[in-house]
Amino acid sequence: MRKIADSTVRRLSLYLRFLEEFEGRGVATVSSNALAQRGGTTSAQVRKDLSFFGSFGKRGLGYDVHELATTMRSILGLGRRYRVALVGAGKIGSALAQYRGFKQRGFDIVAIFDADPAKIGKSWNSLPVQDVKTLPAALAKDPVDIAVLVTPAESAQGVTEVVVQAGIKAILNFAPIQLIVPEDVSVKNVNLALELETLSYALGHRNGNE
Amino acid sequence: MRKIADSTVRRLSLYLRFLEEFEGRGVATVSSNALAQRGGTTSAQVRKDLSFFGSFGKRGLGYDVHELATTMRSILGLGRRYRVALVGAGKIGSALAQYRGFKQRGFDIVAIFDADPAKIGKSWNSLPVQDVKTLPAALAKDPVDIAVLVTPAESAQGVTEVVVQAGIKAILNFAPIQLIVPEDVSVKNVNLALELETLSYALGHRNGNE
DNA sequence: CTATCATTGTGAAAGAATTCACAAAGATAT
DNA sequence: ATATCTTTGTGAATTCTTTCACAATGATAG
Numbered sequence: 001m002r003k004i005a006d007s008t009v010r011r012l013s014l015y016l017r018f019l020e021e022f023e024g025r026g027v028a029t030v031s032s033n034a035l036a037q038r039g040g041t042t043s044a045q046v047r048k049d050l051s052f053f054g055s056f057g058k059r060g061l062g063y064d065v066h067e068l069a070t071t072m073r074s075i076l077g078l079g080r081r082y083r084v085a086l087v088g089a090g091k092i093g094s095a096l097a098q099y100r101g102f103k104q105r106g107f108d109i110v111a112i113f114d115a116d117p118a119k120i121g122k123s124w125n126s127l128p129v130q131d132v133k134t135l136p137a138a139l140a141k142d143p144v145d146i147a148v149l150v151t152p153a154e155s156a157q158g159v160t161e162v163v164v165q166a167g168i169k170a171i172l173n174f175a176p177i178q179l180i181v182p183e184d185v186s187v188k189n190v191n192l193a194l195e196l197e198t199l200s201y202a203l204g205h206r207n208g209n210e
Numbered sequence: 211m212r213k214i215a216d217s218t219v220r221r222l223s224l225y226l227r228f229l230e231e232f233e234g235r236g237v238a239t240v241s242s243n244a245l246a247q248r249g250g251t252t253s254a255q256v257r258k259d260l261s262f263f264g265s266f267g268k269r270g271l272g273y274d275v276h277e278l279a280t281t282m283r284s285i286l287g288l289g290r291r292y293r294v295a296l297v298g299a300g301k302i303g304s305a306l307a308q309y310r311g312f313k314q315r316g317f318d319i320v321a322i323f324d325a326d327p328a329k330i331g332k333s334w335n336s337l338p339v340q341d342v343k344t345l346p347a348a349l350a351k352d353p354v355d356i357a358v359l360v361t362p363a364e365s366a367q368g369v370t371e372v373v374v375q376a377g378i379k380a381i382l383n384f385a386p387i388q389l390i391v392p393e394d395v396s397v398k399n400v401n402l403a404l405e406l407e408t409l410s411y412a413l414g415h416r417n418g419n420e
Numbered sequence: 421c422t423a424t425c426a427t428t429g430t431g432a433a434a435g436a437a438t439t440c441a442c443a444a445a446g447a448t449a450t
Numbered sequence: 451a452t453a454t455c456t457t458t459g460t461g462a463a464t465t466c467t468t469t470c471a472c473a474a475t476g477a478t479a480g
């Protein structure tokens with residue numbers, strides 16, 4: 001399949017959220033324009049995004065909410081649950097472990113690792129914090145789909161190599177460095193301080209919103 | 211000044227981080243290529259990004275690390291500290307309140323608000339959780355620069371209107387909805403579940419990393 | 421059954437962002 | 451000094467993304 005832009009995939013994910021919201025409210029059909037307004041984009045953008053994957057609407061009527069939601073879930077690979085390992089049991093890691101949003105959307109945190117002896121052995125949300133040294137063995141026994149890295153910047157690349165070695169193909173990285181990975185491994189970066197810095201830039205240059 | 215792309219600003223923020231790292235290691239000069247490699251981009255991209263703001267390098271030599279870092283900080287508006295109010299004292303909010311990364315980079319959380327009577331009055335990291343109803347009065351007395359919204363989706367727009375009314379011009383939004391704001395207010399969205407969903411898309415379509 | 425209205429799907433156009441490629445400037449070695 | 455090497459800054463070319471605009475399709479009202 002043709003390469004789909006990251007920005008398109010993100011929007012699909014948003015559309016799905018809106019579709020589920022409409023579904024919950026019992027709305028049966030929705031137009032590209034309604035989706036667009038809810039997502040802060042244009043109806044042409046919505047239709048173009050969908051068109052990369054097929055044609056799902058009815059002219060004159062719009063899209064069947066339930067049907068489109070199902071299609072979106074299938075495109076996004078959300079028809080199954082994902083096993084997630086969390087590496088790094090610091091402040092942010094702790095919040096993620098407890099955050100219900102992940103589980104709600106099909107992502108189950110099934111293992112937590114850290115290097116700090118003070119944390120190893122403690123239980124978090126009923127999961128034991130394991131020694132990161134045991135990560136290869138643990139993942140060999142119980143493989144996971146996704147690793148979430150919440151380590152300090154200086155240990156992130158090392159941990160990356162270990163999880164890649166363990167066969168993981170998807171990493172959500174909170175450490176503020178660019179990870180080097182083989183090209184069949186997907187990495188998404190989240191950098192909270194960086195988001196604040198783009199806001200401080202905007203405050204200094206007063207140019208509207210994103 | 212000419213409108214600068216958001217992607218450029220984000221990269222500048224990354225470059226600054228690398229520059230500070232080089233600075234810490236006592237490196238005196240750096241080439242666009244060195245910065246590019248560290249940031250997972252190209253040297254032409256680095257030079258183009260910088261060129262929007264001026265010309266800071268020496269041909270044949272590169273950039274003075276300290277000088278460029280100072281320039282970047284000034285461009286990004288990081289020559290000062292920012293007062294931040296946190297709205298929403300849930301799991302993620304709690305982690306952010308404790309996260310040292312913000313303070314380190316000049317962002318001080320100075321007030322926390324929530325609507326839940328069970329949380330109001332408790333202290334978090336030595337800051338009292340205040341009733342969100344008192345937000346307008348509190349911000350009138352002690353203004354802040356940035357609001358971080360960590361509320362449920364359904365209350366986010368309401369809170370937004372309150373903080374906008376209070377004169378805030380920058381919002382970091384963790385709620386999974388598109389906030390409607392006047393155009394002189396900057397909004398940055400962070401949506402963790404959405405990041406995981408782009409990973410699940412990638413896992414299903416096996417197309418390399420971001 | 422006909423006219424009108426709503427809405428999709430999509431090529432083509434416009435607009436943005438990235439990469440290329442090279443002259444200009446300066447560093448370094450001999 | 452001179453030749454060679456390094457690296458910047460930047461227009462031009464390219465590639466990617468978004469928006470436009472409209473024919474095609476079907477719904478709806480009279």
